[in-house]
Amino acid sequence: MGIYPYLVAAWLAGVGFYGVITSRNYVHLVVCLTVIQASTYVLLLSVGFVNGGQAPIFADVPSTSVVVDPVVQALSLTDVVVEATVMALLLALVVQAKKRFGNVDPDSVNRMRG
Amino acid sequence: MSQLPPLAVGVPLLVAALLAVVHPLLTRTVSDLVATVTALATAVMCLLMLVHVGSGLEIYWFGGWHPRGNLAIGIDFAVDPLGAGLASLVSVLMVLALVFSTRHLEVEQPYYHVLMLIFMAGMVGFSLSGDLFNMFVMFEVLSVAAVALVAYKIHERAALEGGLNFAVINTIGAFLFLLGIALIYSRTGALNLAQIGHFLHHSGNDRVVVIAFTLIVAAVLIKAAAVPFHFWLADAYAVALTPVCLLLAGAMSEIGIFGLARVYFAAFQPALGGSAPVLRAIFVGVGLLTALWGAVMAYVQDHLKRLLAFVTISFVGIFLCGVGLLSADGVSGTAVDVLADGFNKALLFACAGIIQHRLARLSQERLHGCGRHLRLTGPLFLAGGLLISSLPPFGPFLGKSMIEDAAIKAGYGFVPALIMLASGICGAAVIRAWARIFRGWGRAHEHAEDTSDEETEAEANEAQDRTPAVMLAPAVLLLIGTVAVGVWFGFADLAAKGGQRFVDFAQYHAGVYGAHVPQAGGSSDAPKFYDYLYCGGATLIALGLAALSLWGARLSRRWNDLTESASALLLPVRRLHSGRIGDYTAAVALGTGVLAALMILTLN
Numbered sequence A: 001m002g003i004y005p006y007l008v009a010a011w012l013a014g015v016g017f018y019g020v021i022t023s024r025n026y027v028h029l030v031v032c033l034t035v036i037q038a039s040t041y042v043l044l045l046s047v048g049f050v051n052g053g054q055a056p057i058f059a060d061v062p063s064t065s066v067v068v069d070p071v072v073q074a075l076s077l078t079d080v081v082v083e084a085t086v087m088a089l090l091l092a093l094v095v096q097a098k099k100r101f102g103n104v105d106p107d108s109v110n111r112m113r114g
Numbered sequence B: 001m002s003q004l005p006p007l008a009v010g011v012p013l014l015v016a017a018l019l020a021v022v023h024p025l026l027t028r029t030v031s032d033l034v035a036t037v038t039a040l041a042t043a044v045m046c047l048l049m050l051v052h053v054g055s056g057l058e059i060y061w062f063g064g065w066h067p068r069g070n071l072a073i074g075i076d077f078a079v080d081p082l083g084a085g086l087a088s089l090v091s092v093l094m095v096l097a098l099v100f101s102t103r104h105l106e107v108e109q110p111y112y113h114v115l116m117l118i119f120m121a122g123m124v125g126f127s128l129s130g131d132l133f134n135m136f137v138m139f140e141v142l143s144v145a146a147v148a149l150v151a152y153k154i155h156e157r158a159a160l161e162g163g164l165n166f167a168v169i170n171t172i173g174a175f176l177f178l179l180g181i182a183l184i185y186s187r188t189g190a191l192n193l194a195q196i197g198h199f200l201h202h203s204g205n206d207r208v209v210v211i212a213f214t215l216i217v218a219a220v221l222i223k224a225a226a227v228p229f230h231f232w233l234a235d236a237y238a239v240a241l242t243p244v245c246l247l248l249a250g251a252m253s254e255i256g257i258f259g260l261a262r263v264y265f266a267a268f269q270p271a272l273g274g275s276a277p278v279l280r281a282i283f284v285g286v287g288l289l290t291a292l293w294g295a296v297m298a299y300v301q302d303h304l305k306r307l308l309a310f311v312t313i314s315f316v317g318i319f320l321c322g323v324g325l326l327s328a329d330g331v332s333g334t335a336v337d338v339l340a341d342g343f344n345k346a347l348l349f350a351c352a353g354i355i356q357h358r359l360a361r362l363s364q365e366r367l368h369g370c371g372r373h374l375r376l377t378g379p380l381f382l383a384g385g386l387l388i389s390s391l392p393p394f395g396p397f398l399g400k401s402m403i404e405d406a407a408i409k410a411g412y413g414f415v416p417a418l419i420m421l422a423s424g425i426c427g428a429a430v431i432r433a434w435a436r437i438f439r440g441w442g443r444a445h446e447h448a449e450d451t452s453d454e455e456t457e458a459e460a461n462e463a464q465d466r467t468p469a470v471m472l473a474p475a476v477l478l479l480i481g482t483v484a485v486g487v488w489f490g491f492a493d494l495a496a497k498g499g500q501r502f503v504d505f506a507q508y509h510a511g512v513y514g515a516h517v518p519q520a521g522g523s524s525d526a527p528k529f530y531d532y533l534y535c536g537g538a539t540l541i542a543l544g545l546a547a548l549s550l551w552g553a554r555l556s557r558r559w560n561d562l563t564e565s566a567s568a569l570l571l572p573v574r575r576l577h578s579g580r581i582g583d584y585t586a587a588v589a590l591g592t593g594v595l596a597a598l599m600i601l602t603l604n
Helices: A004-022 A026-047 A070-101 B004-025 B028-053 B081-103 B111-128 B132-150 B157-188 B193-203 B207-224 B231-239 B242-299 B304-324 B328-359 B377-388 B395-409 B415-439 B448-454 B469-487 B490-503 B505-512 B529-555 B558-576 B581-602
Strands: B058-061 B076-079
Touching: A004 A026, A004 B157, A004 B581, A026 A070, A026 B157, A070 B132, A070 B157, B004 B028, B004 B058, B004 B076, B004 B111, B028 B058, B028 B081, B028 B111, B058 B505, B076 B081, B076 B111, B076 B505, B081 B111, B081 B242, B081 B328, B081 B469, B081 B490, B111 B132, B111 B242, B132 B157, B132 B207, B132 B231, B132 B242, B157 B193, B157 B207, B157 B231, B157 B581, B193 B242, B193 B505, B207 B242, B207 B304, B207 B581, B231 B242, B231 B304, B231 B581, B242 B304, B242 B328, B242 B415, B242 B490, B242 B505, B242 B558, B242 B581, B304 B328, B304 B395, B304 B415, B328 B377, B328 B395, B328 B469, B328 B490, B377 B395, B377 B415, B377 B469, B377 B529, B395 B415, B395 B469, B395 B490, B395 B529, B415 B529, B490 B505, B529 B558
Parallel strands: none
Antiparallel strands: B058 B076
């Protein structure tokens, strides 16, 4: 696969950062965060990819066969679970912002400055 | 093998889960009691670990999966004196915070207690972890709990925004951490810190290793809040519940610094140790910038908790200087300073909490002279301010003198002067706040009209008539702790041994792979005369600056022009703290980019 998955990961991270920086809507902002997060999945999975490798389940393939790295898959899975919690929490806060203050624009606020 | 390390994390998590399930059966008092006792049990376990490990190293492999050959197939907790010490600091502060919060009216059981216990478990787990991915998971556990705690006063706009800023920036930090982990795994095939280090020892470094290190450093610096990754901190700490602030300022920022030190010394040192002078320059540079930036921003704040938040940032910079010297002395000095200033900052936040409880305000201008009748809180606050300016010979003085000695030894002779300046300005900000609030000195209501939108709501609905003993007692204990760190020189020796053990990669690696690690030797030097000069100088700067700022206008008519031009000069810096997530994220991206460019160009 060569360099391509790394380029995809970099692109996703870059686009996600651009989205978070320019966002005018908290929901949009949280979705942009998940785009950055997607780059971590792509990077992790491409790190463990082996050309011609099989799924690392040794129940039905011989233990000498070439498989992809199961560790990064476990990491991705853990990452999915952990970040699902974070996103749920963030969206819950956004819902509260909408409910109590009537808008979801990060810029229209009455905040502490300086 | 001792079973304490997993229990110190598992017990609070388990109790938190149980509390969440059975809370309908419990009254508030019972929840308070259960949470406090659990925190106390964790503190005892951490202190037992600290005593047991001495200055050695103990490894716990989960499920008994010991390494096979050179392969760490399991996940380990590596208990060393500094890690166990930080875990002890976290859990002791948690006990005090939970005691402090028993009279808090806004606290609703059971969620508050559940979150506090998870927060503590995450921090303890991070301090003990010997595995990079496990560090990431603990990083997230403690972040999620901390975000929920910061945004706890959900009906308050500032709290909600502070929570959101905190959550978004720290989540970005977590992604950077994970990207770094993926890259270093791709190079070394390992997640265990010692195994990564072992691999890098033989392979040396290359660009991927450097980028991975940069990403992880950026992540932990976001947590620690070093400039330019620090913007979220002031928004979050200023609005959190006071007992939560005790933990945030006293321990969570330090967790980031600890993460940096752990990752460097246990994993990346073999590859990057050859370029230590370059790294040292980068870390000390960022540290000094953070120290001064935080100090100046603290000096211009009106909101008391926001002022203390910037003091926290300033001190993170000093810790970063200490750790960034990449020497055993620097690490030991930082350990002492983290302990002393952790207590001290928690003391000041506790005083702020008492002020908020009694007077229902936090704006210095509005509180002008209102605190005259708080006969116990005033002296505590003043003591905190003097200690912030590293008044000899107490705890913060000892910590800073050790960092300064280490800096001079490493050839950074100008560091002590800048640390003196930073802690002097921080001290001035706190002492001036004391003079205004508790004595009513200086002019009243200078800018009262533009502080209206900076006021957070009181934590009790209205001002209370009495300060509860459960609020005063933790503050007094914190003051005793801060003072004791400096008075009993045993701490310095313990930290010196701990620092030796912490930076020794060969012994760390051997210990993880099953060898017995001997107790470290070494002892600390007594503070030298110039340490007294530097730290006494900081106290004098603090007192002088506070006095000038209160009465400078009486001395000379030029003073007002001077302050006005100074604040005009400072305005662009203040404007950077815009409260916008987009701006903060841009700063993080820029900081990471600059850090990456610096490291790629200079490390080879």
